[in-house]
Amino acid sequence: MSTHAAEPVDIAIVGAGPVGLAAALALATGGRSVTLLGPLATPRDGRTVALLDSSWRLLAEIGVQDALQEKAAPLTVMRLVDDSGSLFRQPPVEFRASEIGLDAFGWNIENADLTEALAEAARARPGLRLLPGLVRTIEPEDDAARLSGEGFAPLRARLVVGADGRNSQVRAAAGITSRDWRYPQVALTGIFEHARDHRETSTEFHTRKGPCTLVPLPGRRSSLVWLVDPEEAEVIAALDDASFARRVETQVQSLFGAMRVVGSRGRIPMGGLSVDRFAAGRMALIGEAAHVFPPIGAQGLNLGLRDVAALRDAVIGSEDPGAEPMMAAYDTARRTDVRLRTGAVDVLNRTLLTDLLPADLMRGAGLLALSRIGPLRRLVMRQGLAGGAQARRRAG
Ligand SMILES: Cc1cc2nc3c(=O)[nH]c(=O)nc-3n(C[C@H](O)[C@H](O)[C@H](O)COP(=O)(O)OP(=O)(O)OC[C@H]3O[C@@H](n4cnc5c(N)ncnc54)[C@H](O)[C@@H]3O)c2cc1C
Numbered sequence: 001m002s003t004h005a006a007e008p009v010d011i012a013i014v015g016a017g018p019v020g021l022a023a024a025l026a027l028a029t030g031g032r033s034v035t036l037l038g039p040l041a042t043p044r045d046g047r048t049v050a051l052l053d054s055s056w057r058l059l060a061e062i063g064v065q066d067a068l069q070e071k072a073a074p075l076t077v078m079r080l081v082d083d084s085g086s087l088f089r090q091p092p093v094e095f096r097a098s099e100i101g102l103d104a105f106g107w108n109i110e111n112a113d114l115t116e117a118l119a120e121a122a123r124a125r126p127g128l129r130l131l132p133g134l135v136r137t138i139e140p141e142d143d144a145a146r147l148s149g150e151g152f153a154p155l156r157a158r159l160v161v162g163a164d165g166r167n168s169q170v171r172a173a174a175g176i177t178s179r180d181w182r183y184p185q186v187a188l189t190g191i192f193e194h195a196r197d198h199r200e201t202s203t204e205f206h207t208r209k210g211p212c213t214l215v216p217l218p219g220r221r222s223s224l225v226w227l228v229d230p231e232e233a234e235v236i237a238a239l240d241d242a243s244f245a246r247r248v249e250t251q252v253q254s255l256f257g258a259m260r261v262v263g264s265r266g267r268i269p270m271g272g273l274s275v276d277r278f279a280a281g282r283m284a285l286i287g288e289a290a291h292v293f294p295p296i297g298a299q300g301l302n303l304g305l306r307d308v309a310a311l312r313d314a315v316i317g318s319e320d321p322g323a324e325p326m327m328a329a330y331d332t333a334r335r336t337d338v339r340l341r342t343g344a345v346d347v348l349n350r351t352l353l354t355d356l357l358p359a360d361l362m363r364g365a366g367l368l369a370l371s372r373i374g375p376l377r378r379l380v381m382r383q384g385l386a387g388g389a390q391a392r393r394r395a396g
Pocket of ligand 1: 019037038049050051111134165187225287289295299304
C-alpha cells in the first residue's frame with residue numbers, strides 16, 4: 001500500500017447522508033475535485049423532512065428541486081395545539097405563510113426520496129467522485145489530511161468535510177469537543193393515508209411527553225412524528241399497523257378522520273449534541289456531525305443545509321479550500337445560528353416535559369401572546385424560517 005498518495009483532491013466529504021450529498025453537489029463546481037466517501041443507503045423508516053424556504057432554494061441551486069417537486073407537499077399553515085393538560089392551556093395558534101408574504105413555509109418530503117434524488121444528481125455531476133467505503137483513519141498533514149479505510153485506496157484532501165453524523169470520525173480526528181445528551185423520549189414515525197384533506201396544514205400537538213405532529217404529504221397523506229417516553233414507545237411500536245393507525249387517530253383527535261398506515265414505521269431515540277467549534281485544522285463539520293436535536297419545528301436538516309451554504313460561501317474561489325482563513329470564516333458563520341436553534345428547541349422540549357407551574361404558565365402566556373399579537377407572530381415565523389426567507393410565489 002502506498003503511503004504517499006498522489007496530489008490531494010480539493011475536498012473529501014465523509015458521509016453520504018442528505019447533508020453530505022448536498023455538500024458534494026454544492027462544492028463540486030468551478031473545476032474543483034470533490035470525493036464523497038460513504039455508503040449510499042436510503043432506508044425507508046417513515047421519516048419525512050420539512051424543508052423550509054431557504055433549503056428549497058439551495059436544492060434548486062444544486063439542481064435537484066425539479067426531481068423533488070412531485071414528491072413534496074407545501075406547508076402553508078402551521079398549527080400548534082396545546083394538548084398538555086396544563087392549567088394554562090390556550091386555544092390553538094395558527095401561523096399562515098401568507099402573513100409573511102410566502103406561498104409556503106416549506107415542503108415536506110420523505111427522507112428516502114430526498115436522499116435518492118440527491119444521490120442521482122451526484123452520480124451525474126462531473127468532477128464529483130463517489131466512493132462507497134467507510135473511512136477509518138484521518139491523519140492531518142501540513143497541506144492536507146490523509147484518509148484511509150475500507151473499500152477505497154488512501155487519498156489526501158486539502159479540505160475534509162465531516163458529514164458523518166452523530167458519531168463523527170472527522171470530529172474526533174479534528175479534536176473538536178462535543179457535548180451530547182439524551183432525552184427520555186423516542187420518536188415514532190410513519191406515513192398515513194386519511195379520509196379528509198390536510199389542506200396543506202401541519203399540526204403539532206404539544207403533549208406532556210413531547211410533540212405529536214402530522215405533516216402533509218401529496219394527496220390525502222401525512223407523516224407522523226410522535227415523541228413518547230421509551231416505555232410507551234415499546235408498547236405502541238409492538239402494535240400491528242391497523243391498531244397503530246387507530247391509536248394515532250385517537251391521539252390526533254380524529255383530525256383527518258380514519259387513518260391507514262402506508263409503508264414502514266420507525267422508532268428513533270431522542271438526544272442532542274453540540275460542538276465547541278465547527279472547524280479545526282483542515283476539517284469542517286456539517287449536519288448532524290455538528291448538531292443534533294429533537295424534531296421540533298423542522299430545524300435539523302434545514303440547519304444542515306444552511307451549513308452547506310455557509311461552507312460553500314466560505315471556500316468559494318479559494319485555491320486552497322482548507323486554508324485557515326476559510327475555516328475561520330466558516331466557523332464564525334455557523335456559531336450564532338446553530339447555538340440559537342439548539343437552545344430554543346431544547347428549552348421548548350424541556351418545558352413540555354416538566355409539569356412545573358411556572359413553565360406551564362410561561363408556555364401558556366407565550367402561546368396566548370402568539371395568537372393575539374400579529375407582529376410577534378410574524379417575527380416568530382421569520383425567525384423560525386431564518387436563512388433569509390424572502391417573499392416568493394410558488395411556481396405554476
Ligand atoms: C423523526 C425525525 C424527524 C425529522 N424531521 C425533520 C424535519 O422535518 N426537518 C428537518 O430539517 N430535519 C428533520 N429531522 C432531522 C434530519 O433528519 C437530520 O438532521 C438529517 O437527516 C441529518 O442528516 P446528516 O446527513 O447530517 O446525517 P446522517 O443522515 O446521519 O448521515 C450520516 C452519514 O454518514 C455516514 N458515515 C458515518 N460514519 C462514516 C464513516 N466513517 N465513513 C463514511 N461514512 C460514514 C453514514 O453511513 C450516513 O450515511 C428529523 C429527524 C428525525 C429523527
